[in-house]
Amino acid sequence: MQLLEPWTLGGLTLRNRIGVSPMCQYSASDGLPNDWHRVHLGSRAVGGAGVVFAEATAVSPEGRITPADTGLWNEAQRRAWQPIAAFIAAHGALPAIQLAHAGRKAACAVPWHGGQPLPRAQGGWTPLAPSALSQQADGPVPQALDRAGIVRVIDAFRAAAQRAAQAGFGLIEIHAAHGYLLHEFLSPLANQREDDYGGVLANRARLLREVVGAVREVWPVPRPLAVRVSATDWVPGGWDIDECVALAGWLKADGVDLIDCSSGGLVAHARVPAQPGFQVPFAARIRREAGIATAAVGLITGAQQAQAVLAAGAADLVLLGREHLRDPYFTRRAAAELAVPLVAPEPYQRAW
Template identity: 65%
Template sequence: MSLFEPLQQRGLRLRNRIVVSPMCEYSATDGLPNHWHLVHLGSRAVGGVGLVITEATAVSAEGRISHGDTGIWNDAQVAAWQPITAFIRSQGAHVGVQLAHAGRKASAQLPWQGGGPLGKDESPWPTVAPSARPFDEGWHVPAELDEAGIEAVIEAFRIAAGRAAAAGFELVEIHAAHGYLLHQFLSPLSNHRTDRWGGDLEGRTRLLREVVRAVREVWPETLPVWVRLSATDWTDGGWDDTMSVELSRMLKALGVDLVDVSSGGNVPHAKIPAGPGYQVPFASRIRHEAGIATGAVGMIIDSAQADAVIREGAADVVLLARELLRDPYFPRRAASELGVTIQAPVQYKRAW
């Protein structure tokens, strides 16, 4: 395998192993993507990536992180996504949506407005979680989801997946990382329940497994489903990579095609030893021990490093975030540096 070798997943063939990692832009209104999202996501498709995945896109209004999040809980949002997905596909890239519910981290300010919980004069909304424990001191105390509330969350993901297909998306990624609702259920640090949705690994993973089942029931069999996990909470007593391996085995059996391996986000003051490729070993362990395709993400910043991740069998794709913000045309630069020829848009061929 190499960075520019195509990847086949079900009926989807990625032209290379470079993926736009989901990155919140906090620039939507009422969940509607707009011209910013068209240009931001579309330019990465022009730049030559194999797959573009949208930012965390809320399955319900109360599941948004902030007022600026994109959504896919109504038909107007489906219509707003359609020209964006069509343009991405027209450039030879495939397009996926990350379906998300923020749980106790919802009702937050935009990052450039502080990033904390919304104040009373900022139109906050009630938040929910597996247990009535706030994310941090000063954050909203979430309501503990009851059985009906949990079933409503599952149904919201199911309906959102159906809308995603109508919007022109070709891949669904279920967001179960970074301290959002599904991760909150996974981790003993945020899930203190004693019913069937908590307790042991079987109980704490139940909601994610039920969401995967619901999505797979409505999502086309010919198209992939991915799940993003935080492999570890980086905190004693929390979710860890051994649990992630076991969960990944369960997800594979449910029809998940790839685990997108990140880390952290569930507790506010975890000490994370960030550095180039610091999460790659988690992706490698899950890939080899759970026998499922993985994606590596986290400070992958140059072509040789990205290519090595694939060649060494640590992951099947690399997901780039900040590097693609710095350079939307990273794949074209990487191809040149690695001695690979890739097609340019006909409008740009005079520069090659």
């Protein structure tokens, strides 16, 4: 596999195997993306990436991490996303969106204002979770979802997926990582339910699989569908790679095309051995044992490093987050480094 060769996922062909990872901008008002999002995401499409993911986008107001998150729970938000998706597609990249529910990590201040839980007087709300367990010892206790609440979550993902299709996105990713709601259901550290959504792995995976089924109702094959997972909690007794491999096999049968392999985020005290490419082995094992395409992400910063991941057969797609914040034109720099011709947009061709 070559970094800059086309790749077909579901019914769509990406122009290369480089993706812009979804990265929260915390710059929306009432869930509405704005000029910041259009320029931020559009410049990465002009920069040559094969797929450009919009940030974690809440499927309901209570599913936001912060009051400044983007959303897709109403028609105004759908209309605001539409020109952004169109611009990304017009410049050769696949417009993608990550649909999310923050669970017990909801109702926080934006990171540059401390990221702490917001009281109601400052715009906060009661977070939702599988069980009434706070993420931190001194954190707010979330409200455990009852059956009716679970149905509302599933319905919200379905409705958001339908709006994503209408807005012109070509790829949906369901966020089931980083300690947010669907990951909370997966992990025994956050899920202590005694009903059909807790206990054994099949029960803990039930909500995610029901969400996938609901999304597939309005996002039919061959439209590509991805799921981001945390392959491990990095905590003994927590969610781990063995369970994640089993889950990936089930998700493949449910109609998922791609597993985006991240890790951590569930508990604050986890010790994450962050170093270049530290999550690539998860993508490699899931790809090999579950027989599903994977995306590698996490401290991948260079063209040669990304090419080595693909050459080793560890993943089918390489997603870069912070490196794309530093350099919207990473893909053009990678093409020059790997001596692969890459046509520039006409207004930029005099520079190439």
